[in-house]
Amino acid sequence: xxxxxxxxxxxxxxxxxxxxxxxxxxxxxxxxxxxxxxxxxxxxxxxxxxxxxxxxxxxxxxxxxxxxxxxxxxxxxxxxxxxxxxxxxxxxxxxx
Numbered sequence: 001x002x003x004x005x006x007x008x009x010x011x012x013x014x015x016x017x018x019x020x021x022x023x024x025x026x027x028x029x030x031x032x033x034x035x036x037x038x039x040x041x042x043x044x045x046x047x048x049x050x051x052x053x054x055x056x057x058x059x060x061x062x063x064x065x066x067x068x069x070x071x072x073x074x075x076x077x078x079x080x081x082x083x084x085x086x087x088x089x090x091x092x093x094x095x096x
Contacts, residue, residue, distance in 0.1 A: 003035040004089040012082040012089065014056070019076070020048040025055050027092040034077060035092065049073065053080075059092050060085040 003015045017031040022038035029036055041051035049069060057064045060082050072078035 003030065003033060007081070012060075012085055013070075014080045014082065014089065016052075016072075016078045016080060017076055018048065018052060018078055025051060035089075037092075049078075052078070056080060056082060056092075060087050061091075 005013050007013050015034045017034040017036045018039060019036065020039045020041055020043040022040055025038065025040045027035055027037050037052065037055070039048050039051050039055070041048045053064060053067045053069065057067045060067070062082060062085050066083040066085070068081045068083070070079045070081055
């Protein structure tokens with residue numbers, strides 16, 4: 001299984017493994033069937049989730065409201081949907 005796919009409405013669906021509390025926010029490679037992302041935010045009061053959504057929105061050059069956390073609100077493994085992005089999943093590696 002791949003860490004990214006497109007759904008029926010051509011939205012990009014990402015399977016991510018999150019490591020909060022890192023020095024900086026960046027995509028670092030694969031972790032099983034998920035893309036591992038280090039976050040420079042603590043997993044307290046939703047700060048890590050907010051930082052993740054902001055990072056993904058910036059990478060894909062979409063408004064924050066077009067990045068949806070579908071699964072994994074309190075888990076390291078998350079499923080995100082990026083709506084109406086003109087970029088492919090490779091942009092995550094260009095930001096590092």
